[in-house]
Amino acid sequence: MDSPAGPRPKRAAFLLSQLGALASSRFADRTREIGLTPSEAGVLRLIGRTPGLSQRALADRLGAVPSRVVSLIDSLQARGLVERERSSTDRRIYELRLTLEGAQLLRQLREIAEAHDAELLAPLTVEQSAQLGSLLAQLAGANALDLDLHRDAGREDPGAMTGLHQ
Numbered sequence: 001m002d003s004p005a006g007p008r009p010k011r012a013a014f015l016l017s018q019l020g021a022l023a024s025s026r027f028a029d030r031t032r033e034i035g036l037t038p039s040e041a042g043v044l045r046l047i048g049r050t051p052g053l054s055q056r057a058l059a060d061r062l063g064a065v066p067s068r069v070v071s072l073i074d075s076l077q078a079r080g081l082v083e084r085e086r087s088s089t090d091r092r093i094y095e096l097r098l099t100l101e102g103a104q105l106l107r108q109l110r111e112i113a114e115a116h117d118a119e120l121l122a123p124l125t126v127e128q129s130a131q132l133g134s135l136l137a138q139l140a141g142a143n144a145l146d147l148d149l150h151r152d153a154g155r156e157d158p159g160a161m162t163g164l165h166q
Contacts, residue, residue, distance in 0.1 A: 023120055030112045034105065041109050042149065043072060044098065047082060048106045049148075052095040054087070061149065081105060 024038070031041045046061065047053055053061075059069040073096065076082040081102035087093040098106060121129045140147055 019120075023116070026119070027113075027116055030116060031109070034108055034112070036105070036109070039072065040076060043069075043076065044081065044102060044106050044109065046149070047096045048098050048103065051097045052087075054093045054095060055084075056093070058096065061146075076102070 028038050031038050036044075043058070043062075046058060055069060055073060056066060058073075059066040062069065073082055073084070077084060080099055083097050083099050084094040085097065087095050121132070124132065137147060
């Protein structure tokens with residue numbers, strides 16, 4: 001892929017790393033206020049977007065060890081946020097769905113994510129925010145990142161997963 005002419009900004013990757021760490025920390029603070037970890041928030045979001053997702057498919061999507069995902073789902077189910085149902089097409093598979101309480105919490109999480117974005121992007125104009133979003137999506141795509149999921153590279157711990165952006 002051809003690069004645009006001209007000098008590249010120095011330390012861009014370092015600044016992206018710094019901003020990513022700041023954004024992750026602030027998001028964790030916000031989700032903690034409603035009793036969730038960022039990984040739980042991310043799992044609720046994925047289940048909310050894909051009702052009927054199997055535990056195995058969820059583990060694959062998250063890049064996590066299935067047994068770790070089972071314990072995470074156990075916790076969400078015990079709190080009344082997620083329910084497991086046997087698949088009607090394959091009785092060996094459990095499908096995951098949000099409960100009414102889980103769906104309500106997901107709505108709260110969307111509001112938290114919107115406030116989080118607004119706070120981080122406040123110094124930028126609407127046009128700059130749109131341009132930044134487009135450029136970041138381009139970089140993420142070029143690096144084969146899932147635009148809907150945050151996963152720390154090299155970690156198989158669902159505690160490393162987040163992602164609740166639109």
